[in-house]
Amino acid sequence: MSVRAGIVVTGTEVLTGRVRDRNGPWVGEQLSELGVDLAHITxxxxxxxxxxxxxxxxxxxGVEVIVTSGGLGPTADDLTMAVVARFCGREMRLDAAVEARIAAILEPLMKRWPDLDPEAVLAANRKQAILPEGASVLDPAGTAPGAVVPPQSDGKPTVVVLPGPPRELHQMWPAAVATAEFQRAIAGAGEYRGQMLRIFGIPESEIAETLRLAEDELGPPFAEVEITTCLRRGEVELVARWQPAAQATWDRIAEIVGERHARTLFSTDGSLVDDQVAELLTGRSLALAESCTGGLMAARLIDRPGASAYVAGAIVAYADAAKRELLGVDGALLERHGAVSPEAAEAMADGALERLAADTALAITGIAGPGGGTEEKPVGYVCWCAKRSDGALLARSMTMPGNRTEIRDRSTTFGMHLLRRLLRGEEFPL
Amino acid sequence: MSVRAGIVVTGTEVLTGRVRDRNGPWVGEQLSELGVDLAHITxxxxxxxxxxxxxxxxxxxGVEVIVTSGGLGPTADDLTMAVVARFCGREMRLDAAVEARIAAILEPLMKRWPDLDPEAVLAANRKQAILPEGASVLDPAGTAPGAVVPPQSDGKPTVVVLPGPPRELHQMWPAAVATAEFQRAIAGAGEYRGQMLRIFGIPESEIAETLRLAEDELGPPFAEVEITTCLRRGEVELVARWQPAAQATWDRIAEIVGERHARTLFSTDGSLVDDQVAELLTGRSLALAESCTGGLMAARLIDRPGASAYVAGAIVAYADAAKRELLGVDGALLERHGAVSPEAAEAMADGALERLAADTALAITGIAGPGGGTEEKPVGYVCWCAKRSDGALLARSMTMPGNRTEIRDRSTTFGMHLLRRLLRGEEFPL
Structure with missing residues (x-):
């Protein structure tokens, strides 16, 4: 038996794209771990x-659970609680205990904004204490409490009402899951297993062909495994989900993928190339020299907690003068080969190794556009050089499709893979 | 009269959050410009x-238009065209002209992947030429054609079928809008006007209070203007939308906001702080010295085409040694005040000005966490210093809420505003 869920994300700022929804996917993942199938995000x-x-x-x-996010704030357009109460056929009432709780939360906050009128702030937030009768109240992580609202009759969904700010939603989720109402709603969720395979350096159509071959060999049981593929930041991701009875089928499919893509399959345990590079950098010291990526590569590496243990620093040498002064790249070399050239990339890597006293370096220089392209070196032409202080080196140059943002982003993914292969002592196969 | 639309985004990779949907919001914005109201994204x-x-x-x-994105690829899970055809009551048939067109597109592509079996690629893509009868075909931007499928009967929606990759969708959109079917569907869309106000340095509840005051003054006409507010990257955005008859009402609301938030309202014309900083940097030369933001500030500035005209470069001095070697920060100063201190921030700005021979510098140093916090300097404590080569300087230190990613991201927004105020010759009011 399967339990299905839907997620309702509210907010004109999300609908119109001024704010990206991060709650739908996050909640979907949590539901999936509980064996609940996410059918719709609206x-x-x-x-x-x-x-x-x-x-x-x-x-x-026919979903058993609906999770809503957003619309619990103090402003008049925050109406989720009232709408859910009406939908579930429940009255709204002021919860005095919750009101006192919010007042206590607001007290220190108001000290940070001494110019505010405390009465106005309390009034603005009192509405957050008006909740559907019969619901389990979820303690606020910010100032807005959530609720788990049980259905008035069997066969109707249980509604989990959570705030929009992702951090608050994350913090309140375990309490929502722990309520008796929620547990009743998801009783009967089946066990699912899942795995993700990541491949770098092939087009998506190649994976489609591999899956066709697997289907030819396995016949109808192939359909017992739910497989989706997608291209993300230049990598192909294959995600599989199956019930325990289909384990052998999935094992064979995974084997076929592994055989056909032995050189490009880089992750079978869910790890990102970022995870692998971070692991491989343990005990090492990395220096970056960036031009077209302009700090993105450093930012991507430093996004991980603990990066200070292995990232020495980065030099964003955007102007040619900076390449000469900060990285010691020979002016004559820049003149002869251009600032976007394999030669410049290697000289930048050398400069980064030396200036940052590091044992590993990655240099990226390219033409991100929209201007600056030539016939010989069009927009999208990028040169990478990964080098170790012992002289080991992997370098590549290629022209990438896409706009400025895409070219810069994919250049960091390509850089990650080059670094990974250098650190593993592999040759780059593309 | 208003014309409403819905957007259907397909793809398990989007539903589960492995790929972020960028099409829904983009299409919504295009529809809004055409006077069409976006009601739902699913x-x-x-x-x-x-x-x-x-x-x-x-x-x-009752929506008049549905736009779908995704599910037009070569793999078996790409089923959008068939589902839409069934929904619209139309047969699917192979379009020989479209098939030939796809084959012509694939030819050069196959040369890039010489190992592929051309027959397999053509077979995988043939299905993309099978389209609903009676639909207007949209020429592919990648390899997948789109379609505008008119309803079989009045009162049903027209369905625009577009591919998932944003670049392809963007490229094909004008052709979709130009079709007679689409124009028929949106006939009668009313004129809407819109404006966005951006404010930095106040909590969202303050804007709620301002809007309550405006409502008190204006009475029922206040409701003629649709207003939404949200917090984005530390800024409060207020978006208004109204029909021409409500112009005077909006003018008065905007005036009230402008009066109550004179010092913090920084944009009334839709411009981002990034736009304003880019404009203010014209003719100048900017150097960045980053620690906790680790390249994010540089990457954010360099994301804009033409940034090479005013960004000299950045030094990501993540390790203390890098702060000394690359930025010339005095070791004794680091020892005395710590690497995260107003003193270190100013020394980093000085170093960036000098090493990159720039006339403007911004330095950011902080504790992004999760480790590294102390009682005196907790996680989230960040110091900024914006300095000009003529000695003018704006500096701030504060403790920001949030996790590592949020602290780093908001630190760049704060840095942008500090830079903006320095370049405008303003004092920072917070």
Whole structure:
């Protein structure tokens, strides 16, 4: 038996794309770990009728659980609690204990903004203490409490109401899951297993062909494994999900993928190339020299906690003068080969190794566009050089498709893979 | 009269969050410019029943236009065209002209991947030439053609079928809009006007209070202007949308906001702080010295085309040794005040000015966490220093909330505002 869920993301700022929704996917992942199938994410603005229509739609599709995010704030357009109460057929009432709790939370906050009128702040937040009767209240992580609202009758969904800010939502999720209402709603969720394979350096159509071969060999049981593939930041991701009875089928599919893509399959345990590079850098000291990526490569590496143990630093030598002064790249070399050339990339790597006293360096120089391209070196032409202080080196140059942002982003992915292969002592096969 | 639309985003990789949907918001913005109201975005996986349910839901909500993105690829889980055809009551048939067109597109592509079996590639892509009868075909930007599928009967929506890759979708959008079917569907869309106000340095509850005051003053006409507010990257965004008859009402609301937030309202014309800083940097030369942001500030500035005209470069001095060697920060100063201190920030700015021969510098040093915090300097404590070569200087230190990623991201926003105020010759009011 399978338990299905839907997620309703509210907020005109999300609907219109000014704010990216990060809650839908996150909640979906948590549900998946609980064996619950996410069927739909729906996004609406701050119009209550649209939100109610989405709740009805999801109920009509037979989902057992609906999770909403957003619309719990102090402003008048934050209406989620009231809409959910109406949908579940429950009255709204002021919860005095919750009101006192919010007041206690606001006290230190108001000290940070001494110019504010405390009465106005309390009034703005009192509405956050008005909650559906019969719901389990979830303690606020910010100032907005959430709720798990049970259905009035069997066959209707249980609604989990959570705030929009991802950090608050994450913090309140375990309490929501722990409620008796939620556990009742997901009783009967089946066990699923999952695995992700990551491949770098092939087009997506190649994976489609591999899966066709697997289907030819395995016949109908192939369909017992749910497989999706997608291209992400230049990597092909293959995600599989199956019930325990289909384990042998998946094992064979994974084997076929591993055989056909032996040289390009780099992750079978969910690890990102970023995880692998971080692991490989343990005990080493990395220096970066960036031109077109302009700090993105450093930012991507330093995004991980603990990066200070192996990232010495980066030199973003965007102007030619900076390449000469900060990285010691020979002016004559720049003149002869150009600032975007394999020669410049290697000289930048050498400069980074020396100036940052590091044992590993990665240099990236390229033409991110939209201007600056020539016939010989068009927009998208990028040169990478990964080098160790012992002289070992992997270098590549190629022209990447896409716009400025895409070229810069994919250049960091390519750089990660070059670094990974250098650190593993591999040759780069592309 | 208003014309409403819905967007259906397909793909298990989007539903599960492995790939972020960028199409929904983009299409929503295009529709808004055409005077069409976006009511719903719905996201489903690759299960055709779920997609069909979403199409029925949107039709039931009375939308005139549905735009789908994704599911046009060569793999077996790409089923959008077939689902839309069934929903619109139309047969699918192979379009020989389209098939020939795809083959011509694939020819040069196959040369890039010489190991591929050309027959397999053509077979994988033939299905992309099977299209709903009676639809307007949209020429592919990649290899997948799109379609505008008119309804079989009045009162049903017109469905625009577009591919998932954003670049392809963007490229094909004008052709979709130009079709007679689309124009018929959106006939009657009313004129809307819009404006965005951006404010930095106040909590969102302050704007809620301002809007309450405006409502008190204006009474019922206040409701004629649709206003949403949200916090984004530390800035408060207020977005308004109104029909021409409500112009005076909006003018008064904007005036009230401008009066109450005179010192913190920084944008009334839609410009981002990034736009304003780029403009202010014209003719100048900027050097960055980054520690906790680790290249993010540089990457954010260099994301804009033409940044090479004013960004000299950046030094990501993550390790203390790098601060000394690359930025010339005095070791004794680091020892006395710590690497995260106003003194270190100013020394880093001085070093960046000198080493990159720039006339403007911004330095950021902080504790992004999760480790490294102390009682005196907790996780989130960040110091900024913006300095000009003529000695003018704005510096701030504060403790920011959030996790590592949020602290680093907001530190760049704060840095942008500090830079903006320095370049405008303003004092920082916070």
């Amino acid at each position: 996004i609406c603005g701050d119009r209550p009728e649209d939100m109610e229509a989405q709740l009805r739609f999801l109920a009509g599709e | 996201i489903c996986g690759d299960r055709p029943e779920d997609m069909e349910a979403q199409l029925r839901f949107l039709a039931g909500e």
